[in-house]
Amino acid sequence: MQAREVLRTSVLLVDDQPADLVALERCLAPFSLHVVKVSSGEEALEHVRDEEFALVLMDFRLPGLNGVETAQRMRQLLALRPLPLIFLTGANSEEAVVATGYATGGVDWLSKPVDPERLRAKVRVFVELHREREALRRQQAALREREREELEARRQRAELERERLVVELQEAVRLRDEFLSVASHELKTPLTPLALRLQLMRQELGKPEVDAQRLLGHVEAASAQVRRVTALMDSLLDATRITSGRLTLRREPDVNLAAIVRDVVSNFEAQAARANCPLELEAPARVLGQWDVLRLEQIVTNLLSNALKFGAGGTVSVRVEENEGWARLTVRDEGIGMDESVRARLFGRFERGVSERHYGGLGLGLFITRQVTEALGGRIHAESIPGSGSTFTVELPCSTGGEDSGGVTHGA
Structure with a gap:
């Protein structure tokens, strides 16, 4: 999100005079703010519990809790979330008392009747600061979300890779077992007739008169089976050499x-x-x-x-x-x-x-x-x-x- 993007920005106006609230809201119209208006410190405390505000404009003189007392309660309530506050005072004699409000989170004060231009100049600083801070926070949140998604995607890719490797391993094991079965069969196939020919040759040699032609036929047949075994072994050796790069x-x-x-x-x-x-x-x-x-x-x-x-x-x-x-x-x-x-x-x-x-x-x-x-x-x-x-x-x-x-x- 771009830092200059206009975000919803709330400002809390606290004054027991409805006309003063309306005047304040009219002064703040150029900022496109979400303005919340209350008439007492107790109401203000309820709202700051539930909503985040860029700024509080609060009259010093309020029924019940006055401005400084309300500010003190706000600071206790929002210990980890500082809230800028500008006091509004209608008498010069209150200015010294209002100054004690700086320790409660107050950042400035304005005299009534409020000068619209001066008010807007002060509010503008806090509104822009809040919007910049909110945009940064959202960017950080979006970045964390992307990081989470990327991490999740990496885990998913790793899982897919693991599954692929498992399938490949299973296939390799299957091919190995199949090859060993086939190789065993193929190597035994010529050995059986070879053993038979050797047995016939032994029988032929045990006779009083050896039939040389028949014996030669047995030798040639046995030699053919030996060549077959040799060819099979050569194929296995060649496959091994190729795999190891030694052909x-x-x-x-x-x-x-x-x-x-x-x-x-x-x-x-x-x-x-x-x-x-x-x-x-x-x-x-x-x-x-x-x-x-x-x-x-x-x-x-x-x-x-x-x-x-x-x-x-x-x-x-x-x-x-x-x-x-x-x-x-x-x-x-x-x-x-x-x-x-x-x-x-x-x-x-x-x-x-x-x-x-x-x-x-x-x-x-x-x-x-x-x-x-x-x-x-x-x-x-x-x-x-x-x-x-x-x-x-x-x-x-x-x-x-x-x-x-x-x-x-x-x-x-």
């Missing part, structure tokens, strides 16, 4: 992305045949860049494995191309696809678009793929329509160009 890149010059893709696609031919997924590859002879060979293989492997898993029974198309210093790898399947809600969290750690009971996996493949891609200075995105398959596109700069590698460690 290592070993960039080499003139790495041929097209050749790497052809090799990975060739390695997946048997798996694609089992999934009834024809593989189509479109790639030029060379797409060269400064990349980490093993991490490129990891990107291609994860995307192709994902396409064969979710696109079983449909064609999986792989395309490699180069444009204006950027290499692009596109892997498309004709599988189950996904909606926007799944795509929004697809590259998160331990996230899956579908139940692991139907498709398995740790939910780390796409997370690692994105982190490796971004560490190489590239980007990855997915496009999909439920029931119409998915397309994953990876774009990588062919040269480092001084780009930040995302805080990963570089090796020679």
Whole structure:
């Protein structure tokens, strides 16, 4: 509130002569005051108990309690709230007595008949002082209220933040428990057939005549399960390295992305045949860049494995191309696809678009793929329509160009 804003200002007039009260009120008209008129000290005391006044104009001669006695009672009544008081006196002989009223809170005195200009000059000082003081008090009250509201808002924000952290913690615990359950299942899955193959190998070796071909088949099957366990452990280690910022890149010059893709696609031919997924590859002879060979293989492997898993029974198309210093790898399947809600969290750690009971996996493949891609200075995105398959596109700069590698460690 501005200090100059006009506030309700009350003035108490105390005089036993009605004509004098009217004359005083007329003199004070320019100030837009709330004027309270009483004719005795007893009435004045009743009013000051209930209302705050900027000033009291009081006749010295009053019936019952005189002006000084009334002022003394007012001072006792308002010990913590001083009230300016101007005495009105009609005789020179009273002036000496009125002077004793200064000790009771009186600040001045005027002789009757009162000079209007002189009266207004004195009243103006107290009215403006009161209004300034009242405006300041209201400003302070408003400031305290704002501080209270801000404090309450901060408490509310803190409570909301606490609730958010609790929800995040609960979600983290849920994801951890879900991951541990899935990881346990995924790690046990290859161990069961591995143990079976070892048992069959032991039985085969115990026979008088060992069937080398059959034994070799058991060894190859067991080796496949070991590779599966190794791949799962590598994914866990990569996720840990990424979280701690220790994912290592070993960039080499003139790495041929097209050749790497052809090799990975060739390695997946048997798996694609089992999934009834024809593989189509479109790639030029060379797409060269400064990349980490093993991490490129990891990107291609994860995307192709994902396409064969979710696109079983449909064609999986792989395309490699180069444009204006950027290499692009596109892997498309004709599988189950996904909606926007799944795509929004697809590259998160331990996230899956579908139940692991139907498709398995740790939910780390796409997370690692994105982190490796971004560490190489590239980007990855997915496009999909439920029931119409998915397309994953990876774009990588062919040269480092001084780009930040995302805080990963570089090796020679």
